[in-house]
Amino acid sequence: MSLFSKENREALIGPLHLNNPVTVQVLGICSALAVTSQLEPAIVMGLSVTVITAFANVIISLLRKTVPNRIRIIVQLVVVATLVTLVSQVLKAYAYDVSVQLSVYVGLIITNCILMGRLEAFAMMNGPWESFLDGVGSGLGYAWVLVAVGFVRELLGSGTLLGLRVIPESIYAENGGFYVNNGMMTMPAMALILCGCLIWASRALTKEQK
């Protein structure tokens, strides 16, 4: 079996669009609303979830024949918790500011439905390489939605991208211009509406493809 057979490519590409965990399966919405008010934490969160999903998938897929069926959820949780702790420690060591911003949401990756869903639905029935590709695909599918929402929210809510000023200071109302940042963009309510727009767009596109 080749490394990039049709099924394997499907496992990697599918979650990016046609089977996207956020816009199609509507999973992981809670963290998508919570961490996307700035672009940087959104990117870091997306990458963390990608790494954790990928490796949890590989480990569970290696263990899948030895784990008794009755305690499989507990085993999955232990694996995920270990990986989450690792990622959280790495973030604290190398990107302290972002890990403060993300606060509990790194720890809460453990309860992310995308993870448990992929472990249960894919890794328990497929080999390590397929599971790895599926994990990377799902994680990236989640990550691009986060990045898209974070991009719009930071741009319109604070006028910056990754902390760099994009909308020039001179047009702001306090400096004699007319522009005022949209305060609602920094609230989770607007993230929900933006997610809704993405779901709308992706449904409209898929309908045309069919």
Add this chain to the structure above:
Amino acid sequence: MLKKFFDNIRPNFEEGGKLKAFRSVFDGMETFMLVPNATSRSGVSIHDAIDSKRIMSFVVIALMPALLFGMYNIGYQNAAAAGKLAETGFWSMFLYGFLLTLPKIVVSYVVGLGIEFTVAQWKNEEIQEGYLVTGMLIPLIVPVGCPLWMLAVAVAFSVIFCKEIFGGTGMNIFNPALVARAFLFFSYPTSMSGDKVWVAAHEVCGLGYNLPDATTMATPLGEAAAGLAPTASFSDMVWGLIPGSIGETSVVAIALGGLLLLYTQIASWRTMLSVFAGGILMAILFNMSGIEGNAVANMPWYEHLATGGFCFGAVFMATDPVTSARTENGKFIYGFLIGALAVLIRVLNPGYPEGMMLAILFMNMFAPLIDYCFVQRNINKRLKRASK
């Protein structure tokens, strides 16, 4: 004459005509100006002479007193803040307000109707007339200092996300005008509340006065929330010579519009009455509870009714037939809770001096539930009667 004109230009808009893309616009204009000539083909049905376009026109007429008074009040507040009340004539005050209000109305209609027309054409539907009223309500419930581009963004947001997404006119859960205001309120709090936005501070076409930047004028509710005694007298509150959103200040002007709505039976007296009842009862309860140091709690009930958007909301917003409860008994509960919640928010939440907007939006959400309970109760009653 008008009919001839429409008949003459009709072929252009039919299938194959050169202006086919604007068919929905033509349809909308024709039925707005004339009584539609399409009648039902089958079955027994009586068409009321008053269709929904006529109802909308009545509501817009009912809004006129509040709008005209709001224009005058803008000029009055500007002159009062400049200390030149005696030298400024009635007409120059009115014209000043007119020049400031007109752009808001134009922006609201152009953006809102633009989106509605586009969607109608795109989905190949008829143009719905619901925006006629909404477009007039939105300029009336924003402060005079609200920039036009913010207004445009809010109108676009509310028409798309509050109305078109739910299926257009008649399908919306929330009142679109209030959603536009809520969007402004939460997105741009500095331009929607506080003590700098209620009075126009620049001259327009030689009218009005330039005010120094430090001039502040708080609404009576804002003053009460800050723990100050209101500077306006009660009669000023009733007549409406107080700072506030453009159309909401004058109880008298709103009452004129309200009477027209009640006389033509477009607005439900049940909703209106119970909103006031709820507000009065809640205010009296707070007066009796004797909370120390909370000026809003100790405000007498008649001042609660006369300040802020209470009257405007009760007459024009709560009675919106689409978003209010539909069962007759349900309207009592719906209205009562709006009034009570509005006063409750005013008193207990210092972040929001005005609770009417949030109270109505909140109850919009519960209107279907209220209806469900009443319909279900009715069904059960009849079942019991039938099974006896």
